[in-house]
Amino acid sequence: MMRAWLTQHGFVFFHTLKRLASTPVTTLLSITVMGIALSLPTGVYVLMENLQSISGQTAGSPQISLFLKQDASKEDIDKIQQRLQEDSRIVNYQFISKDSALIQLQQSSGLTDIAANLTYNPLPDAFVVHTRENTSDSLEQWKLTMQSWPEIAHVQFDSAWVDRLNVLLKLGRSVVLMLATLLSISIVAIMFNTIRLQILTKRDEIEISKLIGATDGFIQRPFLYFGAIQGLCGGITAWLIIAWGIDALNGELMPLTQLYGLEIQLRYLSLQDSISLLLFSAWLGWLGARISVASHLWQIEPE
């Protein structure tokens, strides 16, 4: 029984492959369309994953850096220190003199080459402030106040760009979701129509099979296989498109990374994400076929 079942499914599987191969142009076109559709949301997703892992490496606790003017005097420094001392919003602060900043710079990875060639110290004195304040509104307010102090050249939230990136990533996630939803629906619709046409051309076969005792399951099987296999092929195409895209982007990034001594390399889809992509695309194809079969097969009743 089990063996008969396996032979039956194996038969349908290979029969479906043969059917796909018998119309190579149509098959390739539909697979390409599906692959491109799937590669759009997946591609955005991969880019975001990469951005996130890059930002994850650099994100620290939120802090404020106060850069003094290049010509700030000892008194200026004391004045600032005074004000910081009195501010209850501040957890702690640290003074970094221009000299120690330069030493830090010289020791920091990746920038040694630049720092070694400096003939003078371009860095200002600075305070690094840790604060309780964590709403971006009040931080923004505070920043404006400090910016207005005459001794201060520049105020910077060290977490600002990370925040911005996070907002961007959130936006990106919504875009991925929207793209994925819309394109998934379109893939289901494409498959629905493909199977509808197939059912029409196989009308006689379906009718006769029903007449001699084929179950609905038997009649549906080849169409469901067709949908799932074509969906899977679409998923594989999408994977290849993305791999190719990442290769191309990494090629573009190469001169940049060499210039700055940075180690940035975009990664491919993870194994888990790859498997998810393939399963999902096969499922989409199957679903389109399933809906089509459910809405068209019953119309073919033997007479």
Add this chain to the structure above:
Amino acid sequence: MPENLLKRFWIERYNEQNPMITFKNVSKRYPDGYIALNNVELEVESGEMVFLTGHSGAGKSTLLKLIAAIERPTSGVIAISGQNIAQLKSAAIPYLRRKIGFIFQDHKLLFDRNVFENVLLPLQISDFDNNTAMSRVRAALDKVGLLKKEKVMPITLSGGERQRLCIARAVVHRPAILIADEPTGNLDIEYARDIMAMFKSFNQVGVTILIATHDASLLDDTQHRILSLKQGKLAA
């Protein structure tokens, strides 16, 4: 597996005591209002061979289709070996049809498949394993004398050959009931007698057979029961 359960259900319901086919008060009215069968009473014993005659439009095909649940009765009870098929759920209909070999008036052959593949179809749908299926198809083709034409497409077959192909497809899965709708229509008398001899040999191995025909020459020399339909009513 529900398929297995349904099969067992059929076997358990199979009962030698019951007639193979029973019609009680069966009427069939088509959706357009035409009454094709009117209060038909009928019993066919297991192993019997019965002819069904009547003018064109008398309702012969309709009666045969009711047996395989291709058409459903408007009223009355139809039982196949004791099982009322008027109440059969649509999911159970395939298993009823597999008990029956049907030779259709309009053949219903697949013209994009060769002779062999046409006969294979009833075995494919019921999950036969490959080797058994192959030998059964050859045996069926041999019985109807088409073994040499197994690779041929049905479009190139003569009328008589097509009819024999239909017979091979109807018997390949060894059904308990064989139903033939005009199996000798348009065939000359030689061919027709050939085909009748085939049916007799199936009947001799226990198959219940029901043949619809308006070919009077077939009925002249038969000892088998003849049912006669007139305007949807069964004459005594």
